Structures are given as structure tokens and as C-alpha cells.
Amino acid sequence: MKNTLIIAIIMLISVNTAYCATLESEQEARLFADNVMKSVVTGDIKAAFDKLKPYVGVPETEIDSVYLQSKAQRDQRKERIGNTIGYEFIASKRVGQSLFRLIYIEKTEKTIFFWSFYFYQVDKGWMLELFNFGDSLPALFQAV
Numbered sequence: 001m002k003n004t005l006i007i008a009i010i011m012l013i014s015v016n017t018a019y020c021a022t023l024e025s026e027q028e029a030r031l032f033a034d035n036v037m038k039s040v041v042t043g044d045i046k047a048a049f050d051k052l053k054p055y056v057g058v059p060e061t062e063i064d065s066v067y068l069q070s071k072a073q074r075d076q077r078k079e080r081i082g083n084t085i086g087y088e089f090i091a092s093k094r095v096g097q098s099l100f101r102l103i104y105i106e107k108t109e110k111t112i113f114f115w116s117f118y119f120y121q122v123d124k125g126w127m128l129e130l131f132n133f134g135d136s137l138p139a140l141f142q143a144v
Contacts, residue, residue, distance in 0.1 A: 021054040022125030026100060029126050030092070033102045033117045037087040040106055040115070045071055055128035070133075082109025090114070091144050097121070099129075103143055106133070114140040 023029045032055070039048035049067040053060050074081070086107040094100040098121045106113040113135050120129040 020057045020122075020127050022122060022127050023055070023119070024125050026092075026119075026126065029100075029117070029119050029128075030089075030102060032128075033104065033115075034089070036117075037104050037106070037115065041084050041087050043084060045074065052128065052131060056131070057127065057129075081111050084108050087115075090140075100126075101143075103140070105140070111135060112137075114143070116143065 023032055032051075036048045036051050039045070039051060046067060049063055049070075053063050056063065084106055088105050088107065090103040090105055092100060092102050100119050102117045102119075104115045104117075106115060113133050115133040116131065117128060118130040119126040121127075
């Protein structure tokens with residue numbers, strides 16, 4: 001029974017990454033992340049999340065759910081955070097040969113958010129393994 005479960009989990013992981021678009025190089029991943037951040041700056045969070053979909057190995061419904069939660073939170077805190085006015089690349093960090101992370105800040109009129117993009121090298125290229133964002137400055141400084 002345990003072997004069947006392990007095989008099923010491996011197959012699920014393989015299916016997710018098999019249909020996942022990849023980026024050819026770290027430079028291409030950086031351009032991709034810049035492009036996502038440009039959508040964030042224009043206020044089109046939906047477009048930013050849509051750009052992420054092909055590159056992550058999770059169902060689109062999960063990304064849509066994160067987008068809807070993010071939009072609701074932003075709408076509720078609009079007066080406190082203000083409009084997005086720009087973004088800035090903060091850091092890149094490689095861990096071994098197969099992982100690297102890009103960190104950006106989203107500048108608003110009254111605060112900042114940080115965005116992290118984690119890439120994993122698979123046979124076809126670099127896959128977006130994880131992305132996250134938040135407003136915890138201590139977490140940002142720990143990440144850098």
C-alpha cells in the first residue's frame with residue numbers, strides 16, 4: 001500500500017512539472033520576473049498572476065484563488081497602502097546548482113511589499129517552483 005501511494009505521489013509531481021513551461025536561463029527567469037513586476041506596477045495584479053500560471057506546477061485554480069485573496073486584501077487596505085508607484089530588484093541568491101531566488105520590492109505610496117520568485121532547474125530549463133509576497137520587513141531583511 002505504501003509503495004502504491006509513493007508511486008501515485010511521484011506520478012502527480014511528474015504530471016505537474018511535465019506540463020509546466022520552463023525558462024531557458026537565469027537571465028530569462030530575471031526578465032520573466034521583471035515582466036511580472038511590470039504588471040504589478042501598472043495595477044494589473046490579474047495579469048501578473050496570469051503570467052505566473054504557465055510556469056508553476058500547480059493547478060490554475062490554486063493561483064486564481066491566491067489572486068482573489070490578494071485582490072480582496074489590497075482592496076480592503078487601499079487607503080493604507082496607496083497606489084503602486086514602482087518596483088525595485090533587490091537580490092538574487094543561488095543555492096547549489098539547481099535552485100535560485102529573485103527578490104523584488106513593490107513600492108506603493110505608503111509602504112512596500114516584497115515579492116520572491118524561487119526557480120528550480122529541471123531537465124527542460126528553470127521552472128518557477130514557488131512565488132510569494134508579503135509586507136513583513138523583518139522577513140525581507142532575513143531573506144537578503
